Amino acid sequence: xxDASQRVEHWTRTKxxxxxxxxxxxxxxxxxxxxxxxxxxFSFMGFPLGFYMAAQGSEVIFVVxxxxxxxxxxxxxxxxxxxxxx
Amino acid sequence: MKxxxxxxxxxxxxxxGMYTGGFLVFILIMAVFEQMGMDADTIGxxxxxxxxxxxxxxxxxxxxxxxxxYYVAGRQVPTVFNGMATAADWMSGASFVAMAGGIxxxxxxxxxxxxxxxxxxxxxxxxxxxxxxxxxxYTVPDFIGTxxxxxxxxxxxxxxxxxxxxxxxxxxxxATGTIASRALQIPxxxxxxxxxxxxxLCSMLGGMxxxxxxxxxxxxxLIIAYLVPVFWMSNKQGxxxxxxxxxxxxxxxxxxxxxxxxxxTLDAVAGAKAGLKALSVPFVAAADGWxxxxxxxxxxxxxxxxxxxxxxYFTTPSVRSARQSVAWSLFFIFLLYxxxxxxxxxxxxxxxxxxxxxxxxxxxxxEVNALEWVQKWSSVGFLQVIDGNGDGILQLNExxxxxxxxxxxxxxxxxxxxxxxxxxxxxxxxxxxSTADGLLLAxxxxxxxxxxxxxxxxxxxxxxxxxxxxxxxxxxxxAGAFVASLKLTSILGAVAxxxxxxxxxxxxxxxxxxxxxxxxxxxxxxxxxxxxxxxTWYLYMVRFAGMDPWVGIDHLRFGMIGMPVSLIAMIVxxxxxxEPDAETQAMVDEIRVPAGKTILGSSH
Numbered sequence: 001x002x003d004a005s006q007r008v009e010h011w012t013r014t015k016x017x018x019x020x021x022x023x024x025x026x027x028x029x030x031x032x033x034x035x036x037x038x039x040x041x042f043s044f045m046g047f048p049l050g051f052y053m054a055a056q057g058s059e060v061i062f063v064v065x066x067x068x069x070x071x072x073x074x075x076x077x078x079x080x081x082x083x084x085x086x
Numbered sequence: 087m088k089x090x091x092x093x094x095x096x097x098x099x100x101x102x103g104m105y106t107g108g109f110l111v112f113i114l115i116m117a118v119f120e121q122m123g124m125d126a127d128t129i130g131x132x133x134x135x136x137x138x139x140x141x142x143x144x145x146x147x148x149x150x151x152x153x154x155x156y157y158v159a160g161r162q163v164p165t166v167f168n169g170m171a172t173a174a175d176w177m178s179g180a181s182f183v184a185m186a187g188g189i190x191x192x193x194x195x196x197x198x199x200x201x202x203x204x205x206x207x208x209x210x211x212x213x214x215x216x217x218x219x220x221x222x223x224y225t226v227p228d229f230i231g232t233x234x235x236x237x238x239x240x241x242x243x244x245x246x247x248x249x250x251x252x253x254x255x256x257x258x259x260x261a262t263g264t265i266a267s268r269a270l271q272i273p274x275x276x277x278x279x280x281x282x283x284x285x286x287l288c289s290m291l292g293g294m295x296x297x298x299x300x301x302x303x304x305x306x307x308l309i310i311a312y313l314v315p316v317f318w319m320s321n322k323q324g325x326x327x328x329x330x331x332x333x334x335x336x337x338x339x340x341x342x343x344x345x346x347x348x349x350x351t352l353d354a355v356a357g358a359k360a361g362l363k364a365l366s367v368p369f370v371a372a373a374d375g376w377x378x379x380x381x382x383x384x385x386x387x388x389x390x391x392x393x394x395x396x397x398x399y400f401t402t403p404s405v406r407s408a409r410q411s412v413a414w415s416l417f418f419i420f421l422l423y424x425x426x427x428x429x430x431x432x433x434x435x436x437x438x439x440x441x442x443x444x445x446x447x448x449x450x451x452x453e454v455n456a457l458e459w460v461q462k463w464s465s466v467g468f469l470q471v472i473d474g475n476g477d478g479i480l481q482l483n484e485x486x487x488x489x490x491x492x493x494x495x496x497x498x499x500x501x502x503x504x505x506x507x508x509x510x511x512x513x514x515x516x517x518x519x520s521t522a523d524g525l526l527l528a529x530x531x532x533x534x535x536x537x538x539x540x541x542x543x544x545x546x547x548x549x550x551x552x553x554x555x556x557x558x559x560x561x562x563x564x565a566g567a568f569v570a571s572l573k574l575t576s577i578l579g580a581v582a583x584x585x586x587x588x589x590x591x592x593x594x595x596x597x598x599x600x601x602x603x604x605x606x607x608x609x610x611x612x613x614x615x616x617x618x619x620x621x622t623w624y625l626y627m628v629r630f631a632g633m634d635p636w637v638g639i640d641h642l643r644f645g646m647i648g649m650p651v652s653l654i655a656m657i658v659x660x661x662x663x664x665e666p667d668a669e670t671q672a673m674v675d676e677i678r679v680p681a682g683k684t685i686l687g688s689s690h
Binding site: 007010011014017018021022024025028029030033034035036037039040043044045046047048050051052054055056058059060062063065066067069070073074077081082083084085 | 194197198200201202204205207208209211212213216330331332333334335337338370371372373375378379382383386404405406409410412413416417420423424427675678679680681
């Protein structure tokens with residue numbers, strides 16, 4: 001593979017990962033809270049679900065997503081040969 | 087520390103492990119002193135004085151005369167430690183002292199801050215930090231100035247940075263002043279300058295290196311100080327071993343108690359002092375969806391544009407570690423932020439539940455006024471009881487307090503020993519100092535590196551650059567303390583504004599500089615200028631000129647006006663003018679891959 005085609009592949013995959021990550025971000029930052037009232041009808045671990053998502057649920061998911069993102073991006077970097085030498 | 091530099095990084099876990107152990111021993115010693123009869127005031131003084139002295143010592147040991155050490159800590163801060171430092175940098179006096187109180191009063195609607203101040207890190211990780219690290223800049227305007235070229239773009243970025251960060255830093259100096267004045271029993275005006283002295287000791291001699299290692303130390307103090315009382319209280323009152331996971335029942339109980347106490351049916355009682363509030367918003371009921379998500383968006387985009395946060399990721403050894411470091415930052419922040427709603431819930435339950443010994447709503451007013459913590463906090467104007475209907479019984483609408491009380495007084499309400507109150511004061515001080523440090527350094531670095539060195543005197547030698555940097559730190563700190571001593575704004579109003587200023591002016595110029603090759607100088611300048619001016623104009627109109635907010639976008643959310651203006655201006659003007667030259671486009675290609683040399687040299 002040439003350097004140029006590797007670059008294209010690296011950037012295509014990086015963009016795709018960014019879009020997936022931001023999709024999850026939109027869902028748990030905005031969508032679930034928009035429907036907090038409706039979600040409050042459900043109960044989760046004893047909490048009303050809408051309240052729970054704002055107090056704890058979204059935050060837990062953010063932490064998981066961000067560690068997953070760091071792992072996935074490094075995978076892309078190493079597989080396309082753009083990871084740093086350590 | 088200077089002597090064992092190479093070793094120092096390897097020894098970090100051991101050094102901070104010993105430090106943490108030492109701090110725990112200090113807490114135990116204080117507890118023993120309390121048993122032996124030492125009074126609460128002395129314990130408070132010892133806690134604050136002892137911790138501030140340690141930070142100052144770290145600052146002194148980290149002094150430096152090298153440019154890259156001063157600006158980016160020599161780019162050798164390990165991932166997890168940078169995460170802790172960022173968390174301390176991030177969590178301000180407002181997060182520590184005011185957040186739980188905000189949730190106490192605002193319920194679900196206020197949780198928008200908790201969501202907004204955590205999820206923004208996803209934007210930092212996915213869109214910004216790794217690429218800025220690859221770029222190799224010292225400051226955020228350094229990136230703008232090099233990516234787009236030209237002094238005007240650099241200058242606009244400096245301007246937005248200074249306005250956003252200065253708004254924020256006065257609130258932090260204010261908070262250090264409040265805590266210092268209460269703990270050390272000195273007047274607020276003196277406390278502000280004492281706080282500033284501590285802050286400058288941490289940053290002046292060693293720049294970013296000193297700030298990094300003091301922030302790690304401050305994180306350890308603040309997280310212990312936040313978590314210990316909550317765990318202790320929860321276990322003492324039988325809520326469960328890990329309170330954050332099991333307070334669902336308490337949340338449901340509060341809804342019952344609110345109905346029982348007639349929340350929403352009572353008329354407001356007049357006569358409370360400024361800054362004191364009675365409960366009026368239901369805890370659980372869902373807030374307006376539009377208001378919630380707009381606040382979340384402004385806080386998140388602001389997170390990703392605030393230079394004192396972004397510059398922390400310039401200090402890691404590699405692009406990969408910058409990315410991981412963002413994840414660790416969020417984790418360390420999460421530890422406090424998912425505890426705050428639990429703390430607010432416990433405090434509320436304790437005050438509202440007549441079955442608990444601590445419940446005061448529904449009790450006789452004479453009985454409530456006889457409580458020691460009520461007397462103590464009333465005497466400093468944090469709390470007020472007004473018998474509105476004259477029936478001698480305390481109703482929900484007759485009990486006024488400041489939000490800060492939730493963190494500061496809950497240990498006393500729950501009957502924990504004084505040593506816990508001293509610990510909380512030290513934690514609040516650490517939170518406010520660490521944020522103030524980061525902000526002051528961000529401002530001073532932008533002025534000394536971008537304005538002085540890059541624009542005014544590019545021939546200045548290292549020694550002179552670093553002297554200018556320190557002189558600016560001193561001047562800006564003094565200006566911040568002066569403004570803080572005037573007590574112009576409440577803590578939180580100003581904090582939210584800083585996020586709005588930052589996202590209005592800087593968010594799109596930074597993001598598009600990385601993700602859109604076609605973005606050019608004219609576009610970036612238009613984005614910064616129009617976004618910032620539109621946001622500022624809207625803030626002025628809504629807050630000071632009496633204009634009705636558009637579709638519920640109040641002064642806390644003015645980024646909702648600034649950001650779209652910035653985006654549109656930047657795209658339209660970029661497309662109307664010539665595309666960037668081949669060299670710039672190649673530079674953007676290089677930013678996008680981790681491997682290879684940084685764009686700017688290690689000393690520039």
